[in-house]
Amino acid sequence: MVTSVLSSEQLSAIHQLLDRIAERQRSDFGNIISDVKPDGTLITACDRWSDAELVKGLASIAPGEGVLSEEGSQRVPQSRAYWVVDPLDGTTNFATDIPVWAISVARFVDGRPSEVFLDVPALGQRFVALRGRGVMRNEQSLTTATRQHVNSACVSLCSRSIRVLQRKPNQPFPGKIRLFGVASLNLVSVAMGQTIAALEATPKIWDLAAAWLVLDELGCPIRWLDIDPAELSPGQDLSQTSFPMLAASSWSELARFLPWGEALLQP
Structure with a gap:
C-alpha cells in the first residue's frame, strides 16, 4: 500500500543509503575513468554503481514504488508513488576533478515531488525538502x-x-x-x-x-x-x-x- 508521506523510519533509511553512496563517490573522486554515452555526455563506473545501489535501496525502503533513473529505466513508473533519481548530477565535473556534483533523489506522489533529497558529497551538504513541511540543509531550516x-x-x-x-x-x-x-x-x-x-x-x-x-x-x-x-x-x-x-x-x-x-x- 502506497502512503502519501514517508515514515520517519523510511526517511532515516534514505539518509543512511545516501551516506553510503556519498562516501563511495568521495572515495572515487579523482581516481575514475569516464566513458562517453551516445548523447555525448560522460558516464563513469561510479555513476553505474551509484544508480544500482539507489534502485536496490529504494526498492527495499519503499516496496512497490517504481524508479525512473538517468542511468536506468527512463519511463514514468505505473505506480502512484515513484522515485526520480540522478545518481551523479555533474558527471563532467566529477570526471574532470572539479569538486562540485550532487546526488538527486526525489519521490513523486500523484505526479508531483513529495519528499526530495539533494546531497553534495564534496561540500558535505544535504538538502531535504518535504512538501508542506519546508526545507532543511544539514538539519538547519531554510526560509524565504x-x-x-x-x-x-x-x-x-x-x-x-x-x-x-x-x-x-x-x-x-x-x-x-x-x-x-x-x-x-x-x-x-x-x-x-x-x-x-x-x-x-x-x-x-x-x-x-x-x-x-x-x-x-x-x-x-x-x-x-x-x-x-x-x-x-x-x-x-x-x-x-x-x-x-x-x-x-x-x-x-x-x-x-x-x-x-x-x-x-x-x-
Whole structure:
C-alpha cells in the first residue's frame, strides 16, 4: 500500500543509503575513468554503481514504488508513488576533478515531488525538502528570509542556455552569469539566494526533480517554458524529453528574466 508521506523510519533509511553512496563517490573522486554515452555526455563506473545501489535501496525502503533513473529505466513508473533519481548530477565535473556534483533523489506522489533529497558529497551538504513541511540543509531550516539576506546579482545559466546572449545581441544581460555545471545546484542556488534566477535550456526530469520541490517550498516561482512536468503520463518515455525552465527569487525577477527565457526557445 502506497502512503502519501514517508515514515520517519523510511526517511532515516534514505539518509543512511545516501551516506553510503556519498562516501563511495568521495572515495572515487579523482581516481575514475569516464566513458562517453551516445548523447555525448560522460558516464563513469561510479555513476553505474551509484544508480544500482539507489534502485536496490529504494526498492527495499519503499516496496512497490517504481524508479525512473538517468542511468536506468527512463519511463514514468505505473505506480502512484515513484522515485526520480540522478545518481551523479555533474558527471563532467566529477570526471574532470572539479569538486562540485550532487546526488538527486526525489519521490513523486500523484505526479508531483513529495519528499526530495539533494546531497553534495564534496561540500558535505544535504538538502531535504518535504512538501508542506519546508526545507532543511544539514538539519538547519531554510526560509524565504534566509534567501533575502543574501544580496546577489548573479544569474545561473547552463551551458546550453547561454546561447540566449546571441538571441539578444543588442541588449545587455541583466545579471552576472554563473555556470555551476550541475543542473540541480544551478536551480537550488536560486532558493539559497546565491543567484536571483536560473535558466535551464534542456533539463531532464532527473535534473530538476529534487530542485523543483526546494524552489516550491521556499517560495521561488517557476515558469515552465515548454512542457509542464506535472502533466506526465504513466509509461511515458522521458529519455528524449527536456523541460526548459526559468526559476527566480521573486515574481518581479521572473518577469524581468522571462523575455530571456522566451528567447531561448526561438529557432
